[in-house]
Amino acid sequence: MTDEPVIFEYAIVVPDPQLFDGREIANGIVADWTGTAHDLGRDVLRRRQAEHPQEHALAVEVNGSNGVYAAVDDPTPAKPSVHALEVAIEAKLIADRIAERAGEELAEAMRNTNRDGLSKNNVADKVGRVMSRPTALKALRR
Structure with a gap:
């Protein structure tokens, strides 16, 4: 095991009846996050909803370079x-x-x-x- 920094990739998705996993509307990479993948998902979701209040039923999927995965659909801590x-x-x-x-x-x-x-x-x-x-x-x- 190395002490390399964890790189998180996230995708913001919305439901899409044509696609099983939904449709990705935005994504990004975070290299300086010190919390959990779940916390990052909540943070991304909270910021997205503040910037785009008209969007509903969003979810954020987070993958870490260390093997973590989180899917978050509620920004509440x-x-x-x-x-x-x-x-x-x-x-x-x-x-x-x-x-x-x-x-x-x-x-x-x-x-x-x-x-x-x-x-x-x-x-x-x-x-x-x-x-x-x-x-x-x-x-x-x-």
Whole structure:
């Protein structure tokens, strides 16, 4: 895990009967946000509604470079319990992204070790603390 700053991309969407996810009407990138993705979505929504009060039924989708995602349709600040839930959701999304990347790195290291001469069985033995033997052997087939 690196300490790179998180880059957030957001999209403001409105309902569109022709499109399942709605129609994007604006988007942007934020590199200096220190709060949660949910809080950013509320902030973007609050500013958009202040600038364009005639627009209704807006939602903001936020994606972070660290794996977080939030969809917000209410600019009202979250109650403390809801905020704590959102923080936990985002922490889980970040952890999942880190685990996914670590799994990809492990699989590549396993294949490289096998290519370098260590047998598949020996590679599977070495990774036995983090994955089952059948899973390791399957990863080596890719």
